[in-house]
Each structure stands twice: as C-alpha cells, then as structure tokens.
Amino acid sequence: MQHFIADPTSDEIRQRAYEIWERRHQPEGYEAEFWFQAERELKAERLHEDGSNGGGDPKSGAGSDCAR
Numbered sequence: 001m002q003h004f005i006a007d008p009t010s011d012e013i014r015q016r017a018y019e020i021w022e023r024r025h026q027p028e029g030y031e032a033e034f035w036f037q038a039e040r041e042l043k044a045e046r047l048h049e050d051g052s053n054g055g056g057d058p059k060s061g062a063g064s065d066c067a068r
Helices: 010-023 031-049
Strands: none
Touching: 010 031
C-alpha cells in the first residue's frame, strides 16, 4: 500500500523561508535559495514523520538533519 504525503503549501514554505532568512541575519538576494531550502526541509520532515514507508532507502534522508 502506498502512502500519500502531501507537498508543503506555499504558506508553509513561505513561513519556513522567512525563519531561515531571519536565522541568517536577513541577507538580501537569497530569496530563491531560502525558498528551495525551506521546501526541501519541509518535505524531508514529512517523509521522516511518515516513517519512510517501513525503512526504505537510508540514503533518501541523508543530510536533512545537517541543515538545522
């Protein structure tokens, strides 16, 4: 049985990107980088919360905890 994991909403990504921007001392010109980082983090968290569908590939979440 396949599990469906919903993608993060734009509002969730926007909020996370804002948090990243604040942590990085509010630099200008990194909007796209922070947006994509936020999206990756949120997706990785959802996969982790889902239990990785019974173990799966251990490489699939590599590095997701390092960015925090």
